[in-house]
Amino acid sequence: MPGIYVLAAAGALALGVGYVVILPIIHYFYDPKGFRKYPNFAPLAGITDLPYCYLSSCGYRSKDLYEAHKNAPILRIGPNNLSFGRIGAVKDIYGHNTPCIKDIKYAMTWGSHTHLFDVIDKADHAAKRKRMSSAFAIKNSERWEHKVANVTGRLVKALDAHCTLPLLPGQTEPQAADVTLDYNKWINLFTIEAINLIALSSTLGLLEKGSDEVTAQRKDGTTYPARYRKSQDSTAHAQSLFVWDYKYFHWLSRLSKLVPKYRQMWKDGEPWGDVIYHQAVTRLQRYQSGEKLDDFFSSLMEDKAGHPNNLEWGEIVAEVGAIINAGADTTAIALTQVLDILIRHPKYLQRLREEVDSTLDADEVVAPYDKVKNLPFLRACLDEALRLIPPTSAGLPRRTPPEGAQILNEWIPGDTSVSMTSYSAHRDPEIFPVPEEYNPDRWMDLDNRKRMEPYFVPFSTGARGCLGRNITYLEQTVVLATLVHRYDFAVPANWKLGRFEAFNLIMGEMPMKIWRREKA
Numbered sequence: 342m343p344g345i346y347v348l349a350a351a352g353a354l355a356l357g358v359g360y361v362v363i364l365p366i367i368h369y370f371y372d373p374k375g376f377r378k379y380p381n382f383a384p385l386a387g388i389t390d391l392p393y394c395y396l397s398s399c400g401y402r403s404k405d406l407y408e409a410h411k412n413a414p415i416l417r418i419g420p421n422n423l424s425f426g427r428i429g430a431v432k433d434i435y436g437h438n439t440p441c442i443k444d445i446k447y448a449m450t451w452g453s454h455t456h457l458f459d460v461i462d463k464a465d466h467a468a469k470r471k472r473m474s475s476a477f478a479i480k481n482s483e484r485w486e487h488k489v490a491n492v493t494g495r496l497v498k499a500l501d502a503h504c505t506l507p508l509l510p511g512q513t514e515p516q517a518a519d520v521t522l523d524y525n526k527w528i529n530l531f532t533i534e535a536i537n538l539i540a541l542s543s544t545l546g547l548l549e550k551g552s553d554e555v556t557a558q559r560k561d562g563t564t565y566p567a568r569y570r571k572s573q574d575s576t577a578h579a580q581s582l583f584v585w586d587y588k589y590f591h592w593l594s595r596l597s598k599l600v601p602k603y604r605q606m607w608k609d610g611e612p613w614g615d616v617i618y619h620q621a622v623t624r625l626q627r628y629q630s631g632e633k634l635d636d637f638f639s640s641l642m643e644d645k646a647g648h649p650n651n652l653e654w655g656e657i658v659a660e661v662g663a664i665i666n667a668g669a670d671t672t673a674i675a676l677t678q679v680l681d682i683l684i685r686h687p688k689y690l691q692r693l694r695e696e697v698d699s700t701l702d703a704d705e706v707v708a709p710y711d712k713v714k715n716l717p718f719l720r721a722c723l724d725e726a727l728r729l730i731p732p733t734s735a736g737l738p739r740r741t742p743p744e745g746a747q748i749l750n751e752w753i754p755g756d757t758s759v760s761m762t763s764y765s766a767h768r769d770p771e772i773f774p775v776p777e778e779y780n781p782d783r784w785m786d787l788d789n790r791k792r793m794e795p796y797f798v799p800f801s802t803g804a805r806g807c808l809g810r811n812i813t814y815l816e817q818t819v820v821l822a823t824l825v826h827r828y829d830f831a832v833p834a835n836w837k838l839g840r841f842e843a844f845n846l847i848m849g850e851m852p853m854k855i856w857r858r859e860k861a
């Protein structure tokens with residue numbers, strides 16, 4: 342009798358191995374889509390998605406892909422997954438007329454309801470986008486300037502408390518005791534507060550307590566303390582390692598919990614859903630008590646004429662999550678990078694200061710948006726940083742329609758996963774000469790700007806392009822102008838900003854000495 346069990350177990354094992362290993366190998370040689378003509382990004386990429394998962398654990402996936410694309414316009418990065426490395430692919434994959442839709446990668450992390458960011462179906466997306474787009478329109482975004490000014494004022498108060506005396510004449514490096522600030526931490530607290538105020542009229546008090554500790558709430562109503570940024574980043578980090586293998590994502594996620602490092606990562610990420618839920622419930626209670634507030638939540642609940650949208654509660658929670666998720670870390674990454682780059686390019690920092698100083702009064706604390714929104718060099722500095730290191734550098738996965746699609750003059754069969762990184766797009770030397778150089782001047786000539794803009798895709802492009810563009814420029818413009826007007830900065834010698842690419846980049850600490858400028 343035991344022999345039968347052994348035989349059955351051996352049979353099951355053989356079937357399992359056949360399914361997981363042998364079938365993909367047969368499929369690779371059978372090659373129904375003709376993908377073997379494309380170079381593999383890694384030796385086994387035609388057979389399994391695991392090499393791409395491995396690449397995701399290495400640090401900066403998009404940068405590595407860019408290097409690999411130098412000799413190959415199209416790379417096979419998984420059995421059914423092609424990466425494009427020439428700029429013409431941007432329009433074909435992401436442009437307004439693309440037949441491609443978001444790939445099933447987005448469905449891997451669906452909750453009970455889809456939201457604006459992860460919905461795949463075109464009609465469902467159009468309905469969601471229409472509901473939210475008036476709130477995101479430039480006129481409305483600018484209406485929220487007072488919210489951005491409020492949070493910037495609170496950031497200034499916190500930074501003032503970290504100020505030290507100016508560097509001595511001739512001193513180029515800060516003393517260790519003067520490095521009082523992790524700028525990246527504070528700018529994250531700023532963007533979390535800003536998006537929660539804009540989206541939900543909520544103030545979390547993070548800039549006052551200097552930490553990301555908030556309340557999380559389970560579906561049964563019980564609450565517990567949680568870390569906002571840590572749970573958001575850990576979720577993003579853990580998901581980004583395995584999500585590229587659509588077939589085995591859930592298995593790999595479970596298996597990874599056997600490794601202490603990943604188990605801890607998933608655990609740290611657990612409160613994220615409950616953090617969002619608490620924010621949504623708190624705002625709903627205010628809505629139900631009749632408070633009239635000017636924020637995104639109001640657009641979710643009612644249309645412009647004040648008629649109820651009658652969304653299911655699960656969808657409301659999902660949309661709240663999408664906005665506060667998409668709207669904070671991206672802007673924090675941009676603001677961290679641009680300051681880091683400017684500190685390393687003092688001549689541009691000086692030019693920016695002169696431009697900002699020429700429009701702000703010496704004692705003005707928070708830069709009024711009206712005064713700084715059209716400063717050309719300020720915008721050039723921001724755009725050049727977004728070009729050089731896009732906060733979302735990643736190849737955003739799209740899926741060709743069943744009948745296939747023409748990409749980069751190649752016919753790509755249906756239901757294929759396709760992508761191009763903005764990191765590569767921004768390095769096309771024909772469009773952006775000397776692409777590795779930080780050169781804000783390339784944005785100063787209007788004709789040149791017009792020529793580059795179609796290929797400048799930090800916010801992606803087309804129907805699925807970023808809706809929060811106006812809001813992030815509002816935040817970035819006000820904050821950067823305020824900071825360079827009021828402070829001077831120095832970072833330790835030999836220190837380098839750390840980056841890990843999850844879906845967006847996750848930035849390391851930015852240790853800094855900060856002091857008030859004499860004239861401000």
Ligand code: HEM
Nearest residue numbers: 458667668671672675732733737800801805807808809813
């Ligand atoms: C520097 C800042 C930002 C960058 C670099 C950025 C980048 C992007 C990118 C690349 C996408 C496309 C993602 C994809 O196809 O998977 C996107 C979509 C989106 N972003 Fe942003 N974003 C930024 C700020 C914001 C802000 C502040 C908000 C909200 C207030 C926001 C809300 C959204 C939403 C809702 C979508 C989904 C749009 C749709 O699918 O219709 N983003 N963003």
